[in-house]
Amino acid sequence: MSSPGSEDELPRNVRLAWGLSGPGTRGPRRGLTLDQVLDAAIAVANTEGFEALSMSRVAKELGFTTMSLYRYVDSKDQLVELAWDRAIGPPPELPSEGSWRERLDAWATAEYRGLRAYRWLTEHPIRTAPYWPNNMRWLDAGLGALSATLLDEDAKVQIVLTISLYVISRARFSWELESSLVDHRLDYPTVMPRILDPEKYPWVLAAVAAGAFDDDEVDDLAAWHEQDFRFGLERLLDGIDVLIGRSEATR
Amino acid sequence: MSSPGSEDELPRNVRLAWGLSGPGTRGPRRGLTLDQVLDAAIAVANTEGFEALSMSRVAKELGFTTMSLYRYVDSKDQLVELAWDRAIGPPPELPSEGSWRERLDAWATAEYRGLRAYRWLTEHPIRTAPYWPNNMRWLDAGLGALSATLLDEDAKVQIVLTISLYVISRARFSWELESSLVDHRLDYPTVMPRILDPEKYPWVLAAVAAGAFDDDEVDDLAAWHEQDFRFGLERLLDGIDVLIGRSEATR
DNA sequence: ATATGTACGTTTATACGATACACAGTTTTA
DNA sequence: TAAAACTGTGTATCGTATAAACGTACATAT
Numbered sequence: 406m407s408s409p410g411s412e413d414e415l416p417r418n419v420r421l422a423w424g425l426s427g428p429g430t431r432g433p434r435r436g437l438t439l440d441q442v443l444d445a446a447i448a449v450a451n452t453e454g455f456e457a458l459s460m461s462r463v464a465k466e467l468g469f470t471t472m473s474l475y476r477y478v479d480s481k482d483q484l485v486e487l488a489w490d491r492a493i494g495p496p497p498e499l500p501s502e503g504s505w506r507e508r509l510d511a512w513a514t515a516e517y518r519g520l521r522a523y524r525w526l527t528e529h530p531i532r533t534a535p536y537w538p539n540n541m542r543w544l545d546a547g548l549g550a551l552s553a554t555l556l557d558e559d560a561k562v563q564i565v566l567t568i569s570l571y572v573i574s575r576a577r578f579s580w581e582l583e584s585s586l587v588d589h590r591l592d593y594p595t596v597m598p599r600i601l602d603p604e605k606y607p608w609v610l611a612a613v614a615a616g617a618f619d620d621d622e623v624d625d626l627a628a629w630h631e632q633d634f635r636f637g638l639e640r641l642l643d644g645i646d647v648l649i650g651r652s653e654a655t656r
Numbered sequence: 657m658s659s660p661g662s663e664d665e666l667p668r669n670v671r672l673a674w675g676l677s678g679p680g681t682r683g684p685r686r687g688l689t690l691d692q693v694l695d696a697a698i699a700v701a702n703t704e705g706f707e708a709l710s711m712s713r714v715a716k717e718l719g720f721t722t723m724s725l726y727r728y729v730d731s732k733d734q735l736v737e738l739a740w741d742r743a744i745g746p747p748p749e750l751p752s753e754g755s756w757r758e759r760l761d762a763w764a765t766a767e768y769r770g771l772r773a774y775r776w777l778t779e780h781p782i783r784t785a786p787y788w789p790n791n792m793r794w795l796d797a798g799l800g801a802l803s804a805t806l807l808d809e810d811a812k813v814q815i816v817l818t819i820s821l822y823v824i825s826r827a828r829f830s831w832e833l834e835s836s837l838v839d840h841r842l843d844y845p846t847v848m849p850r851i852l853d854p855e856k857y858p859w860v861l862a863a864v865a866a867g868a869f870d871d872d873e874v875d876d877l878a879a880w881h882e883q884d885f886r887f888g889l890e891r892l893l894d895g896i897d898v899l900i901g902r903s904e905a906t907r
Numbered sequence: 908a909t910a911t912g913t914a915c916g917t918t919t920a921t922a923c924g925a926t927a928c929a930c931a932g933t934t935t936t937a
Numbered sequence: 938t939a940a941a942a943c944t945g946t947g948t949a950t951c952g953t954a955t956a957a958a959c960g961t962a963c964a965t966a967t
Contacts (some may be wrong), residue, residue: 432914548859608799637818644895683943
């Protein structure tokens with residue numbers, strides 16, 4: 406059942422990502438490296454968007470045929486996952502001093518900004534169960550931020566995961582807002598009162614009337630989104646603070 | 657600038673969703689209704705998954721040709737969005753008494769379970785800015801749950817949105833876990849210690865060693881996921897509680 | 908030195924997807 | 938009754954992922 410290297414029970418994509426399986430030594434030398442392929446994919450996605458990212462487009466970028474890529478990668482899915490991890494990169498150095506809250510805040514903010522760097526990073530369905538090297542380092546950094554607390558490991562993992570899920574969905578949402586806001590006919594304050602039955606949607610209409618959906622004078626769209634992101638983040642951190650306080654009380 | 661019906665500045669998909677634009681009276685009678693088309697799409701997605709949802713598959717389901725669907729819908733994207741809103745349906749009746757917390761909890765839990773009903777609901781990228789009738793009723797219900805608080809409307813909207821984003825990503829994540837867990841070679845406790853460099857991933861390895869990733873004896877997978885969902889939800893609600901307390905203090 | 912086997916990149920072919928467009932038939936309206 | 942609007946269909950285009958067969962290059966075993 407087991408073969409030479411004990412790593413080969415692992416799926417090929419995992420081995421590839423962690424550099425555990427080099428190509429054989431026989432045969433013609435390779436014209437490319439996996440990283441070159443991934444970089445080409447990243448370049449295409451960065452500049453032309455996720456929907457433009459196709460095997461043929463990447464191959465063209467490299468001056469190779471479409472099918473040649475399959476010598477480096479088993480499927481398009483695999484390529485995208487590996488490219489994603491390479492694109493997001495490792496987390497930045499976090500201040501090793503400071504409260505868990507400051508560190509977790511910095512960590513979440515860095516992830517948010519990373520995902521805001523290029524839209525396609527949020528368009529690809531992110532398997533948040535981290536299996537790839539960089540993704541794993543983000544997880545490690547998040548857990549590290551909580552290392553000084555008295556929480557059990559299970560709770561730490563839950564917290565890091567919860568925040569990460571929130572960050573990802575906020576980043577995606579802000580990107581989507583950005584593209585749909587282009588259509589000015591769709592702004593809430595104008596449309597909703599015309600469409601909604603006050604009997605069925607009283608609270609929405611109340612919020613609209615109170616101006617909750619007015620996006621007045623926005624000069625810096627990115628900063629505006631980040632503020633919304635921060636709102637939820639602070640609620641989460643407040644809630645985690647409550648939990649930590651409780652765990653310290655019963656210490 | 658304005659034409660007969662004042663609604664026609666709105667994009668066609670919005671008009672369709674709210675039933676504001678019927679077909680003209682001239683020409684042959686239609687063989688289908690929009691709702692029939694949507695129901696067929698929902699049936700396909702429910703039973704065969706999101707990736708099986710194609711124009712030709714839906715048409716086949718109805719006994720019509722692929723192109724006939726374009727008489728009811730402008731594009732596949734539009735069909736999916738309308739079908740999504742129809743599939744999720746309106747929110748359930750929430751207890752009109754009870755604290756904001758109980759009501760918001762019930763609301764979030766209902767959304768979570770709705771999204772857990774069929775996987776494809778989380779596979780489709782959800783524009784959480786609610787433009788569709790049912791989606792809008794969910795928003796309304798969420799705002800209603802907060803109506804008795806002293807928060808300003810802006811904060812209410814932020815809160816409802818934040819929770820909704822969290823719910824959606826949790827539902828999606830749990831679905832993804834479910835399909836990737838099938839591959840037992842990939843479970844963390846086995847793989848991680850073999851792969852990770854302890855220098856680079858100390859905290860992850862510590863968590864693994866403490867058993868934070870052991871998914872021992874799970875009889876009811878859905879209940880297990882829902883518990884994880886609840887963890888984050890309670891952190892959020894705790895954080896919102898802090899905010900509400902603050903707003904009442906400065907009342 | 909030579910034979911062998913393996914890995915390389917290419918070519919060709921398949922199957923499926925969304926949707927633009929032209930068409931012929933049907934029903935209402937002027 | 939003629940025109941206009943709308944129906945569903947059939948055909949065609951273009952793009953996608955990827956399976957399979959092929960000839961070539963080259964490290965290793967003999």
